[in-house]
Amino acid sequence: MSLKKQYLKSKPVCKVTFRLSAEEAKNADEASLVGDFTEWDKQPLTMKKLKSGDFTLTINLETDHEYQFRYLLDGDMWENDWAADAYLPSSIGSEDNSVVRV
Numbered sequence: 001m002s003l004k005k006q007y008l009k010s011k012p013v014c015k016v017t018f019r020l021s022a023e024e025a026k027n028a029d030e031a032s033l034v035g036d037f038t039e040w041d042k043q044p045l046t047m048k049k050l051k052s053g054d055f056t057l058t059i060n061l062e063t064d065h066e067y068q069f070r071y072l073l074d075g076d077m078w079e080n081d082w083a084a085d086a087y088l089p090s091s092i093g094s095e096d097n098s099v100v101r102v
Contacts, residue, residue, distance in 0.1 A: 020056075084100060
């Protein structure tokens with residue numbers, strides 16, 4: 001798992017690429033990115049599956065914020081990004097959420 005950040009000079013925006021390896025995705029057929037920026041369950045973002053089995057997605061996030069997120073695999077398994085900037089306790093259940101700071 002990895003997070004790649006590219007800050008734009010012309011706008012207060014950071015292009016963040018989320019990548020989940022096939023091994024970390026546990027051979028899932030589908031992966032979605034869910035978090036503060038998708039209002040959690042309301043608007044999940046579908047990640048692109050690569051030939052290698054990895055999943056990737058790039059989104060624009062407003063700078064000077066931190067966002068909690070998780071990956072949803074095959075619509076029913078949650079996975080954190082273990083290369084995240086931080087982890088915070090989820091308000092639901094006993095799991096932590098991954099955090100990206102931009």
